[in-house]
Amino acid sequence: MKKKSGIISNLYIILIMIFLFAPMAVLIFFSFNSGKSTAVFEEFSLYWYGVVLKDSETLNALKNTLILAVTSTAISTLMGTAAAYGIGRMKKRYLKSAVMSVTNIPMMNPDIITGISLMLMFVFVGTMLGLSDKLSFWTMLIAHVTFSLPYVILSVLPKIKQMDNSLPEAALDLGCTPVQSFFKVEIPEIFPGIMTGAIMAFTMSLDDFVISYFTKGSSFQTLPLLIYSMTKKRVTPKIYALATIIFVVILILLIISNLSGSKDERLRAKIAKRKKKEDRENTD
Amino acid sequence: MNAQKKLKAEEKALRSGGRSLLQKFAAAPHIVWSVLFIIIPLIFVVYYAFTDRDFNFTLENIKAFFGENYLLIFWRSVKLALIATFICLLIGYPAAYFISKASPKKQKILITLIMLPMWMNFLIRTYAWMVILQDTGIINSFLGKLGIDTIHIIGTESAVVIGMVYDFLPYMIMPIYSVMTKLDHRLIEAASDLGCNGFGVLRRVIIPHSIPGVISGITMVFVPSISTFYISQKLGGGKFYLIGDAIETQFLANNLHMAAALSFVLMVILLAGMFIVDRFSDRNEGGFMP
Incomplete structure (x- = not known):
């Protein structure tokens, strides 16, 4: 009886995986096609990879994407961590919940509304200031910081709540100034949360299309925007080659971060276990 | 001292x-x-x-929405998003349940695999389905080789729903899975000790406890589905509009006031929806966990 249900669940999970990965497999398969067709495989070739890697438009878009992702991640991580720190220590409950509900708006709203709302304001303010380029790199940067912030805050906030309050107090008792205690005791304690938030902000910025689409300037093209304009034109395996490269890079990054992450997690699990043991001994 | x-x-x-x-x-x-x-x-x-091009107050934009054209588009968006959400729930719920039953090590691998496609840009994910579903695509050339009549999928509402389900399925699985892993297994044991059979445990313990996960899954699939414009353009063949397409068209035509009006209505309806879901989930929680 138990074995039977095991077979069913395995089969079901395999079917889901096929559904999730079949399109990727098709894409990767046809990226090695020598011809232009996306239905008939002619001959194995790396021709389209050569085309992508030599394409200055693609490389430029990649550079822009990275610039935008790095700057928006830096700003949102800094501001978000500080915000989580402040929110975590807020005394007035209504203020806390008000700040949190506003923070969550970009997460709850559909991207298209976040994009349109920012665009309307940028266009309005730009017109008032008489700017010729109302939308630019800067408007995109503001948009990316805005939609990344809630993710940073939500990653850091639980770490601040988990933090043992006696730690900074001990640091103060032992002669640290508040600033020293913040950087030497509190920051290391919440660092895993900051990292998670930063990674999330970075990947979301890399991946975003909808909000970028509405707040983009005419001269600043990112990779998702380029892919969008490419898919508007005729289909070529160039896009598949590009997609495959992105996919492989992400895969490698994931494996690396997973390997280091699992190490980190193992350590944390150990600590948690030890703490539990101590607690039990204390209560006994 | x-x-x-x-x-x-x-x-x-x-x-x-x-x-x-x-x-x-x-x-x-x-x-x-x-x-x-x-x-x-x-x-x-x-x-x-609520303003026209000269920023004078007007109700024309909102009135235009209640014209036949936009109401039809809106109704279609709601319908397709609801169908996609329902299918995601139908497929995703058992998946989340089975994954939560696996060994911790296997769980971690499976969750990474479920999330892996999400690391691929959704434009490319959608585009891959266009390649698969098109009339000269993989499915049809395969059917042709088998000597079966080709089927026409691309450009239909079904193709759009397939795209939505594919793009947003992990958003359904993840929250349900995370609620299920937190389920206290002693509850299941207690239920079976007290005479529940497998189905009874599912109905009386597991499903009620997973309701919060289901609700966040539903919102996480429904919101991007109802507001999408790329999926309908690529898989719907540009033949029919969703509300997202309508907003994009007005934006491209530089008719920002109409784009704002459509966004406003979409926002109001989503807020109302969330309010209803919230009320519903509150009552449920009270009912199941006194």
Whole structure:
């Protein structure tokens, strides 16, 4: 009886995986096609990879994407961590919940509304200031910081709540100034949360299309925007080659971060276990 | 001794006073940012929605929405998003359940695999389905080889629903899975000890406890589905519009006031929906966990 249900669940999970990965497999398969067709495989070739890697438009878009992702991640991580720190220590409950509900708006709203709302304001303010380029790199940067912030805050906030309050107090008792205690005791304690938030902000910025689409300037093209304009034109395996490269890079990054992450997690699990043991001994 | 203690306490109070100043201002940049780039832009949506090109008050944009054309588009968006959400729930719920039953090591691998496609840009994911479903695509050339008549999928509402399900399925699986892993297994044991069979355990313990996960899954699939414009363009063949397409068209035509009006209506309807779901889930929680 138990074995039977095991077979069913395995089969079901395999079917889901096929559904999730079949399109990727098709894409990767046809990226090695020598011809232009996306239905008939002619001959194995790396021709389209050569085309992508030599394409200055693609490389430029990649550079822009990275610039935008790095700057928006830096700003949102800094501001978000500080915000989580402040929110975590807020005394007035209504203020806390008000700040949190506003923070969550970009997460709850559909991207298209976040994009349109920012665009309307940028266009309005730009017109008032008489700017010729109302939308630019800067408007995109503001948009990316805005939609990344809630993710940073939500990653850091639980770490601040988990933090043992006696730690900074001990640091103060032992002669640290508040600033020293913040950087030497509190920051290391919440660092895993900051990292998670930063990674999330970075990947979301890399991946975003909808909000970028509405707040983009005419001269600043990112990779998702380029892919969008490419898919508007005729289909070529160039896009598949590009997609495959992105996919492989992400895969490698994931494996690396997973390997280091699992190490980190193992350590944390150990600590948690030890703490539990101590607690039990204390209560006994 | 006592004096020393007092001194220390005073010192501490002084320090914590300094600290609370730091704490007070730590959130200030974020609060200013949120007002400038979250609240004010939303006010601009309302402002544009109720004004004409010269920024005079008008109800024309909202009235245009209630014309036959936009109502049809809106109804179609709601319908397709609901169908996609329902299918995601149908497929995703058992998947989340089975994954939560696996060994911890296997769970971790499976969750990574489920999330892996999400790391691929959704434009490319959608595009891959266009390649598969098109009339000269993989499915049809395969059917042709088998000597079966080809099927026409691309450009239909079904193709759009397939795209939505594919793109957003992990958003359904993840929250349900995370609720299920938190389920106390002693509850299941207690239920079976008290005479529940497998189905009874599912109906009386597992499903009621997973309701919060299901609700966040539903919102996480429904919201991007109803507001999409790329999926309908690529898989719907541009033949029929969803509300997202309508907003994009008005944006491209530089008709920002109409785009704002459509966004405003979409926002109001989603808010109403969330409110209803919230009420519903509150009542459920009260009912199941007295």
